[in-house]
Ligand SMILES: Nc1nc2c(ncn2[C@@H]2O[C@H](COP(=O)(O)OP(=O)(O)OP(=O)(O)O)[C@@H](O)[C@H]2O)c(=O)[nH]1
């Protein structure tokens with residue numbers, strides 16, 4: 429048995445105790461169920477705007493982990509098509525995450541206030557303003573107007589890979605210096621247009637893992653209201669180890685809630701187990717894990733397309749059998765296998781968390797399930813890490 433997985437830290441125990449204080453298991457479960465249901469309803473609407481040809485559509489695709497040429501899913505890129513209608517693109521895994529490709533700005537008679545009315549600015553959680561060179565006055569007008577409307581925006585300077593490639597041909601090339609120069613140039617322009625202490629994120633939609641994309645993500649996440657942070661985090665493209673790790677932590681925080689829920693609404697007794705759990709809930713949750721980590725067939729294929737590493741090579745580093753098959757039967761098998769460990773954890777719960785501990789059957793289900801989910805999450809997170817390292821050609 430892996431001892432580490434069994435350890436329940438004091439903070440978690442405290443959290444569970446507080447949630448259960450003065451409540452029955454059933455009422456706590458109802459509350460938790462409400463929490464998850466509400467989480468599923470939370471919408472995130474991200475607006476991507478900027479001048480024509482700046483790379484808006486490419487960003488919309490990259491942000492969703494897609495290349496530019498997936499029929500029916502990708503936003504069309506490269507063609508100049510000026511439309512005044514925002515186009516919505518759903519995240520392929522999280523339909524509550526909507527990325528909007530806004531019409532290009534910057535015609536000579538551009539009016540930021542009219543533009544924002546036209547694109548229904550209230551709808552968006554924040555705006556990403558993209559420029560592929562310096563930020564022009566239309567960008568600045570728009571930013572000011574967005575601020576007036578009490579919304580957030582981020583300045584993104586795109587196509588950095590192009591700049592780096594061009595500079596590389598010169599003698600004495602220094603990547604950091606080039607990046608600093610581009611950044612300073614953008615900032616200077618913005619300051620001259622009276623934007624106070626602007627931040628500019630340098631990115632390449634073709635190589636999202638490089639440059640400032642990870643920083644942009646962290647900033648967006650930090651500045652969102654709490655209930656939206658989780659939604660953004662899980663939907664982020666799996667392009668850095670740090671994101672994978674943060675996803676793991678976010679999913680981990682839900683484990684005890686899921687375990688409690690599955691134990692409390694238990695309907696099906698498991699043969700050979702003195703516990704009853706709701707297997708359906710667990711299948712759904714584990715499926716959620718591999719979708720968040722991008723380990724499902726479709727996501728692996730997208731990653732392969734984006735990085736030019738054959739999908740078979742990505743699959744070759746997967747170790748968890750969960751990647752191939754996840755069903756009620758598989759979950760029941762896992763639970764049965766882990767029952768012994770679960771019972772050991774139970775003793776801990778009996779002494780520390782009275783409500784769970786006092787219900788013998790509920791307690792066993794809870795402890796076993798919690799242990800099993802933790803194991804699955806650990807395994808899948810590790811697979812995700814290996815896939816990413818393989819995709820980015822890092823030594824495994
Ligand atoms: N090298 C490189 N090329 C990019 C990047 N982003 C966009 N491009 C290219 O720039 C061109 C325009 O990109 P789009 O994403 O279509 O730009 P857009 O802002 O949606 O353009 P419109 O819809 O016409 O306003 C395409 O050829 C893209 O492949 C990038 O980060 N790096």
Ligand SMILES: [Mg+2]
Pocket residue numbers: 484485486504505506529
């Ligand atoms: Mg476009």
